[in-house]
Amino acid sequence: MKTKHEVLRRRALAPGIVDIVVRAPLVARKAEPGQFVMVMADERGERIPLTLVDWSREEGWIEMVFLEVGVSTKKLSALREGQEVYHVAGPLGNPSKIERYGRVAVVGGGVANAALYPIARALRGLGNEVIAVVGARSSSLLVFEEKLSEFCDEVHVATDDGSRGFKGFVSQLLDELMGEGLELDAVWIVGPALMMRACAQVAAKRGVPVAYASLNPIMVCGMGMCGACRVKVGGRVRFTCVEGPEFDAYAVDWEDLIRRLGAFRDQEGLSLRLYSEAKRA
Amino acid sequence: MRLRVPVPKRDPLERSRDFAEVSLGYDEREAVAEASRCIQCPSRPCVSGCPIGVDVPRFVKLLAERKFSEAYRVLTDRCPVPAITGRVCPQERQCEALCTLAKLDQPIAIGALERFLGDWAYENGLERPKRVDAVRGKSVAVVGSGAAGIIVASDLARLGYEIVLYEALHAPGGVMVYGIPEFRLPKRVVEAELRYLDELGAEVLLGAVVGKTFTVDELLDQHDAVFLGTGAGRPRLLGVPGEELNGIYTANEFLVRVNLMRSYLFPEYDTPLKVGSRVAVIGAGNTAMDAARTAVRMGAREVWVLYRRTRAEMPARLEEVRNAEEEGVKFVFLVRPVAFRGSFSVESVVLEKMKLGEPDESGRPRPLPTGELIEFEVDTVINAIGFHPNPLVPSVTPGLKTLPDGRIYVDSSCRTSLPRVYAGGDVVVGEGTVIEAMGWGRRAAKSIHEDLARS
Numbered sequence: 001m002k003t004k005h006e007v008l009r010r011r012a013l014a015p016g017i018v019d020i021v022v023r024a025p026l027v028a029r030k031a032e033p034g035q036f037v038m039v040m041a042d043e044r045g046e047r048i049p050l051t052l053v054d055w056s057r058e059e060g061w062i063e064m065v066f067l068e069v070g071v072s073t074k075k076l077s078a079l080r081e082g083q084e085v086y087h088v089a090g091p092l093g094n095p096s097k098i099e100r101y102g103r104v105a106v107v108g109g110g111v112a113n114a115a116l117y118p119i120a121r122a123l124r125g126l127g128n129e130v131i132a133v134v135g136a137r138s139s140s141l142l143v144f145e146e147k148l149s150e151f152c153d154e155v156h157v158a159t160d161d162g163s164r165g166f167k168g169f170v171s172q173l174l175d176e177l178m179g180e181g182l183e184l185d186a187v188w189i190v191g192p193a194l195m196m197r198a199c200a201q202v203a204a205k206r207g208v209p210v211a212y213a214s215l216n217p218i219m220v221c222g223m224g225m226c227g228a229c230r231v232k233v234g235g236r237v238r239f240t241c242v243e244g245p246e247f248d249a250y251a252v253d254w255e256d257l258i259r260r261l262g263a264f265r266d267q268e269g270l271s272l273r274l275y276s277e278a279k280r281a
Numbered sequence: 282m283r284l285r286v287p288v289p290k291r292d293p294l295e296r297s298r299d300f301a302e303v304s305l306g307y308d309e310r311e312a313v314a315e316a317s318r319c320i321q322c323p324s325r326p327c328v329s330g331c332p333i334g335v336d337v338p339r340f341v342k343l344l345a346e347r348k349f350s351e352a353y354r355v356l357t358d359r360c361p362v363p364a365i366t367g368r369v370c371p372q373e374r375q376c377e378a379l380c381t382l383a384k385l386d387q388p389i390a391i392g393a394l395e396r397f398l399g400d401w402a403y404e405n406g407l408e409r410p411k412r413v414d415a416v417r418g419k420s421v422a423v424v425g426s427g428a429a430g431i432i433v434a435s436d437l438a439r440l441g442y443e444i445v446l447y448e449a450l451h452a453p454g455g456v457m458v459y460g461i462p463e464f465r466l467p468k469r470v471v472e473a474e475l476r477y478l479d480e481l482g483a484e485v486l487l488g489a490v491v492g493k494t495f496t497v498d499e500l501l502d503q504h505d506a507v508f509l510g511t512g513a514g515r516p517r518l519l520g521v522p523g524e525e526l527n528g529i530y531t532a533n534e535f536l537v538r539v540n541l542m543r544s545y546l547f548p549e550y551d552t553p554l555k556v557g558s559r560v561a562v563i564g565a566g567n568t569a570m571d572a573a574r575t576a577v578r579m580g581a582r583e584v585w586v587l588y589r590r591t592r593a594e595m596p597a598r599l600e601e602v603r604n605a606e607e608e609g610v611k612f613v614f615l616v617r618p619v620a621f622r623g624s625f626s627v628e629s630v631v632l633e634k635m636k637l638g639e640p641d642e643s644g645r646p647r648p649l650p651t652g653e654l655i656e657f658e659v660d661t662v663i664n665a666i667g668f669h670p671n672p673l674v675p676s677v678t679p680g681l682k683t684l685p686d687g688r689i690y691v692d693s694s695c696r697t698s699l700p701r702v703y704a705g706g707d708v709v710v711g712e713g714t715v716i717e718a719m720g721w722g723r724r725a726a727k728s729i730h731e732d733l734a735r736s
Contacts, residue, residue, distance in 0.1 A: 044551055075551075089450070089490055090488075090490065220538060221537060223449050224673060225512075237518060
C-alpha cells in the first residue's frame with residue numbers, strides 16, 4: 001500500500017521560493033516544531049530533507065517551503081496541485097527544545113524564515129517573548145515576514161541590498177539590535193551555513209546563554225543508517241538526521257559543515273544543467 | 282567421480298565496466314547435470330546446514346529428474362525467495378560445507394541449483410504456496426522489510442495472519458535493495474520475489490519510520506504482535522583524525538547512493554556519487570567486497586582493500602574475494618588506518634603496520650600495532666568496518682531491553698523483554714548474512730504463531 005502524497009496547494013512565495021502543502025496524514029499526526037521529512041519528487045529523484053513549516057493533525061496535511069536550487073527541488077517545484085509527491089517519510093529528527101526561556105530571538109535567512117514559524121509559535125505558546133530577526137538578499141525574496149508576526153512580538157528585517165529594513169546581513173542586524181540593548185535568553189538560528197556561523201558568533205559575543213542552530217548537511221537516508229549527514233559538534237561526530245537537526249550553535253564545527261556541503265558541487269551543477277536543457281528542448 | 286558443473290560467469294574485463302549480473306547461473310542442462318551428482322546420502326547433512334531448513338536432497342532429486350515444478354514447490358515450502366538466497370547465501374559455509382561430497386571432493390552446487398529453480402519459476406510462471414487461512418482475525422506488525430521481516434511476513438501470512446510491513450525507505454527489501462549491488466543481486470529479482478508478499482495479501486507501508494511515524498506501543502494497539510527486524514544500519518566509524526574530510530564515505534552511504542538511489546545511472550537518476558581514481562576500502566567483509574567492486578565499476582583506476590589481519594582471516598565469501606581480484610581489486614594486509622590527511626578532500630591515509638598475535642574472542646588472531654607508519658595516497662575512502670544495531674526503536678521504546686552493545690535482547694525463541702514484541706535478524710545478532718536473518722525470522726514467526734494461537 002502506498003499513501004498518496006497529493007499536492008494540495010502550491011504557490012510561489014517569491015522568485016524561486018515555493019510553498020507546498022502535501023497530504024501526509026501519518027506525518028502530520030506526529031509532527032513537532034524543528035522536525036523534517038525526507039521527500040522524493042519522483043522515482044529517480046534524490047531523497048531531500050525539508051523542514052516542516054506547518055501541519056494539521058485533523059486534516060492530515062503538512063506544509064514545506066523550499067528554494068529551487070538543484071534538480072531535486074526544481075522537480076518538486078514542477079509538481080502541480082493534484083499531482084503526487086513520489087515519497088514522503090517522517091516526521092524525522094528531534095523536536096526543538098521548547099521551554100520557557102524568557103525573551104527569545106528566532107533568526108533566519110532566506111527560505112529558512114519559514115522554518116522559524118513553528119518554532120516561534122511553540123515558543124510563544126509557552127509564554128516566551130519572541131523576536132524575529134529575518135533577512136533576505138532583497139525585499140522581493142523576503143518570505144514569511146507577516147506569518148511570523150502572528151507569533152512574534154517584533155519582526156526585524158535585513159536585506160543585503162537595503163531594499164527593505166536594515167541594509168546588510170541578518171547577523172549584522174542581530175549585532176546592532178543587541179548593541180542597542182536587546183537582551184536575549186535564547187536564540188534560534190536557521191539558514192545557510194555561513195549565515196548561521198556569523199549569527200552564532202554574534203550571539204556568543206553578546207553572551208546569549210542558549211543558542212540553537214538547525215543544521216543542513218547533505219543527507220541521504222534521513223534515519224541514521226548512512227552517515228552522510230555527520231557533523232562535528234563539541235568535538236564529537238554526530239549524525240544530524242537522528243541526533244539533530246538542532247544542535248548547540250556554539251559547539252558546531254562550522255568549517256567542517258561548510259566543507260562537507262561542497263562535496264558534490266560539480267555533480268550537482270552537471271545534473272542541473274542537463275535538467276534545464278531537457279526542459280528547454 | 283564427476284566434477285562439479287562450473288557456474289558460468291561473465292568475463293572480468295567486460296563485467297567490471299557495468300552493473301549487470303556477474304554470475305550467469307545454470308541453464309537446464311547444466312542444472313540437471315549438477316543435480317544428478319547428488320548421491321542422496323541418508324544422513325542429509327545439508328539440511329542441518331540451512332538456517333531455514335530447506336529440504337535440499339528432495340528438491341535436488343526432483344531437479345535431477347527434470348521435475349522442476351515439483352522441485353520448486355519443495356524449495357519454496359521452506360524458502361519463499363529462492364532466487365535471492367540462491368544468489369547471496371554463503372553456501373560454502375552452510376549447506377555445501379556439510380555436503381557428503383565435500384568430504385570426497387566437490388560439494389553439490391546447492392546455491393546455483395536453488396537460483397536456477399527460482400529463475401525458472403519466473404520464466405515459466407509457476408505459482409508459490411498460497412494462504413492456508415488456518416488463523417483468522419489476527420494481525421501482526423512487521424517492522425523492517427529486510428531478510429528477517431520477509432520470512433516473518435510470509436510464514437505468518439501463509440497461515441492466515443493479517444500482516445502489515447512497516448518500511449522506512451521508499452522501497453522494500455532492506456539490505457537486499459540498499460546494500461547488495463545490482464551485479465550480485467539484481468533489483469528486478471528482489472522486486473519479483475517480494476511480489477509474493479502481495480500475493481499473500483501482506484500490506485507494505487513505505488515511509489513508515491517506526492520510532493518516529495509510529496511508536497511500538499501504537500503498533501501494539503493495532504496489532505496482536507510486533508516483530509522488530511530493523512537491522513544493523515548504523516555505520517561504525519573509525520574514530521581517527523581526518524575522517525570528516527570529503528571523499529570519505531561510510532560503506533552504507535556509498536552503497537545506498539549506488540544501489541537504492543542508482544547513482545551509477547547519474548545524471549539519468551539525480552543522486553550523485555563522486556569516485557576518484559585511487560580508492561581505499563577499509564575492511565574485508567562482504568560489504569567491503571561489494572564497495573570495492575562497485576568502485577571499480579564507477580571508473581576508479583585503482584581500488585585497494587586495506588585490512589588489519591591477513592587473507593586467511595578475511596570474513597568475506599571466498600567467491601566474492603575471487604570475483605573482486607579478477608576485476609582488478611588489490612589487497613593490502615596487516616594495516617590499519619590511524620589518520621586521514623587532506624585539505625578539502627582526502628589526499629592520503631596514514632596506515633600503521635600490524636602483526637598477528639594470540640587469538641581474540643572471535644577466535645581469530647588478534648591484530649597488534651607495530652608502531653610503523655606508512656602513508657598511502659588516495660582520493661576516495663570507503664569505510665566498511667561494520668555496523669551497529671539500529672538504535673532508533675530501542676531509544677524510544679521504554680522497557681525494551683537491549684544488550685550493552687545496542688542489540689535488542691531476545692530469548693532463544695525471539696521474544697523480547699516486552700510482551701507481544703519479538704525481534705530477529707541483525708538488530709539481535711549485530712551483523713549477519715541474509716540467510717541468518719531469515720533463520721531468525723523463521724524462529725520468530727514460529728514463536729508468534731505459538732503465542733497467538735494460545736491466546
